[in-house]
Amino acid sequence: MADMNQLKRAVVELENGVQWVKALTEVGELKEETREQFQQLIEAAEQLQRQQEQAQLSAKISSEENRQQQNTVLSSLGDNLAQLQTASxxxxxxxxxxxxxxxxxxxxxxxxxxxxxxxxxxxxxELSNSSAEQIIASMSQQLKENSEQLNSQLIAYSEQLENTSRKLRRRIALNRWLTLGYAVIIVAILVLFKFFNLTKNKHLVILIIFLNFFLNLNSKGVPIGAWRYHLP
Known part of the structure; x- marks a missing residue:
């Protein structure tokens, strides 16, 4: 755009100079060399004028093409906008x-x-009702089975306890008689030793052997003094 303005300005200046040269030529005040130089300037000015006209024409054509392109773009934009509106x-x-x-x-x-x-x-x-009934039935059945099992265990324990108490009574009675027998035997041995005046060491050894025998019996489950046990 600046080049076009400079070209226009140069053309105007040349046209003014050409007019001035023409005026001087008509009057006859220019020399031949100066006239030739000014003739060259005139041709250059005409050439510049033609270039200006061509430039203006090309600018006009390009502006027309740009206008057509803008119209084409605008029309395409309008079509696209219509398509977008339709799609939306x-x-x-x-x-x-x-x-x-x-x-x-x-x-x-x-x-x-x-x-x-x-x-x-x-x-x-329905499930809760049926499940509650089933749970109650199963619990009652389980309680019944447990009670029966406990009753049978209690009966077995009572029988076992009765047998044990019976054996214990028999054993206590036996221990009483054995203790009484041990006491009679020991007293008889002491009486014999006193009667026969057996006070030597060998007789004491015999007495210790008898006592050891009775004590071994006592250690095997026949305790002396079992008569102290009392059963109801």
Missing amino acids: SRQFDERSEYLERLQTIEKSMLTAETENTDKLLEKQR
């Missing part, structure tokens, strides 16, 4: 339809969920 309206319609379908599906799901919840609650009530 179509998408809006599809979205509205999709939302309606979603609302319908949601309502059906809520209805089905409510029905399923009611059915599940009813089934749970």
Whole structure:
């Protein structure tokens, strides 16, 4: 744009100079060499003028082409905008339809969920009632079995205790008689030793052997003094 303005300015200056040269030539005040130089300037000015005209023409053509391109772009933009509006309206319609379908599906799901919840609650009530009855029946059966088992164990323990008490009574009675026998034997031995005046060491050894024998019997489960046991 700056080059075009400079060209216009140069053309105007040359035109002014050419007019001045023409005026001087007509008057006859220019020399031949100066006239030739000014003739060259005139030709250069004409050439510049032609270039200016060509530049203006090309600028006009280019501006026309630019205008046509702008119109083409604007028309394409308009078409694209119309297509976008059509697509957006179509998408809006599809979205509205999709939302309606979603609302319908949601309502059906809520209805089905409510029905399923009611059915599940009813089934749970039935199961709870039946399970409670089954639990009570199983617990009563288990308690009955446990009571029977405990009764049988108590009977077995009572029988075992009675047998043990019977054996213990017999053993205590036997221990009483054995203790009494031990005492009689020891007294008889002492009387014999006193009567026969057996006070030597060998007789004492015999007495210790007898006492050791009785004490061994005592260590095997026949305690002396068992008569102190008392049974009800």
